Amino acid sequence: MSKRRPIHWVRDAVLAAVGAAALVLILSRGPTQAPEGPSITAVSWGGSYGRAYRDGIQVPFAEETGINVGMEDYNGGLAQIRAQVDVGSVYWDVVDLEMADAMRGCDEGLLEPIDIDRLPPAPDGTPAREDFYPEMQGECGAGMLFYSTVYAYNADLFPDEKPTTMADFFDLEKFPGRRGMRRVPQVNLEFALIGDGVPLEEVYATLDTTEGLDRAFDKLDSIKDEVIWWEAGAQPPQMLADGEVGMSTAYNGRIFNAQVLEDQPFVIVWDGQLLDYGQLGIVAGTPRLEDALRFVSFATSAQSLAEIASRISYGPARRSGEPLVTTHLATGVEMAPHLPTSPQNLARALRNDLAWWVDNQDELNERFSAWLTRRAR
Incomplete structure (x- = not known):
């Protein structure tokens, strides 16, 4: 229903x-x-x-x-x-x-x-x-x-150990620094659960419960004070280039073009990408x-x-x-390794459950907006 x-x-x-x-x-x-x-x-x-x-x-x-x-x-x-x-x-x-x-x-x-x-x-x-x-x-x-929403990081800011999983995006102790995220509930809630260890195939079933939603917001709370919110797709590459954030969620193509056209030291983490x-x-x-x-x-x-x-x-x-x-x-760069639909990139991908979002969008927009105004716990 x-x-x-x-x-x-x-x-x-x-x-x-x-x-x-x-x-x-x-x-x-x-x-x-x-x-x-x-x-x-x-x-x-x-x-x-x-x-x-x-x-x-x-x-x-x-x-x-x-x-x-x-x-x-x-x-x-x-x-x-x-x-x-x-x-x-x-x-x-x-x-x-x-x-x-x-x-x-x-x-x-x-x-x-x-x-x-x-x-x-x-x-x-x-x-x-x-x-x-x-x-x-x-x-x-x-x-x-x-296309996919991924997260990417500026390699210059992580000279030693590199982030490789969605859990790393939420680990401020191991990888300190600001994070960039889009100012909407979509993707953020899914990434939060993936980062908290929920298997990909269980993400939407978990979000479909009161406890699961609370868990996702709690995970977002854990990094809220370090988040800089973006609204336009052109913002994450600029935020990364300026050092305003060390990692940011982003559309994969925007990061790719910054890599190949501007020679930016950005690295995409495909783990948990949300394919859309x-x-x-x-x-x-x-x-x-x-x-x-x-x-x-x-x-x-x-x-x-x-x-x-x-x-x-x-x-x-x-x-x-x-x-x-x-x-x-x-540039002549081979495109296959950079497409979200390439087999190696799809291995740990979550496909957007569009019907779920159609049913829950209004409710979660309201909850997310209210959550943004509250101080992190």
Whole structure:
């Protein structure tokens, strides 16, 4: 049975404020700002991933179709999409979503249905429905990439013994120093239990109990005073480079690009990585639906997915995309060892239980926010 609760009144107030801000922004976007010819707005995560997205998809799509693509960045979530739909003025068209948000957005009517049979087949003619990995298929989204949240450390700050396990991330005595973590309950709760010795296959069953949740928050409490919270994916590599933190949770591709493009002394610890899935969704009510669908079809072709994966180390959502990913375009580095879906990296991976988060997100957002305001025990 779903544990989803009615939306809390505080969230209503926040969303009302967001909606008002969105309406002001909508009204401020005058027609003089619109490019000539057809155009859509695609929203993604910015930083090194945003650059890969732009170079691998946005620019080639515009050149092939003549449809201009404006890019905007965000930090995830559904609040801005919800606000646009609620006020009836949709100016985002295609949004790069975490899978759990794609599922919730579909349930709430915030996203347009996407028929997988309208997406392009594999290069050998295999239908899209057979080519996309099953976990990448959803009613309102088209699969993009496998990515993972890992933790990484700055090797210069650990000249002797090196962290190798999730338990090490939580061991301030053995590995002192600040930690970076994303300011959300997702991943942090899973990592806390893994770091506390819960077997991977028991993590979500443990979180599904009152005692298990308490255990996860207690583990987070043990390092809370040393945590610097991040919100945007570009922050952890910068925090590590500046020495602001010694270790940080991060998206694996952001760390990879810092390693190979900036020669940063970062090391990824794959133990306990949380493997996740990204989808493209179309905002419900967009007046540019057909152009948005053309963009999604282009972006989720095997070649387009490989174009991104050859620029940042995220695995394609389609089987046919994998053999197209060989080396990093800018440096020639072999990509296979750096993909979260490579066998050696999957050995100690936890797959995100999206249905669990859809059912528990609201409750845990509230609890996590309250926990942040309390002093560690």
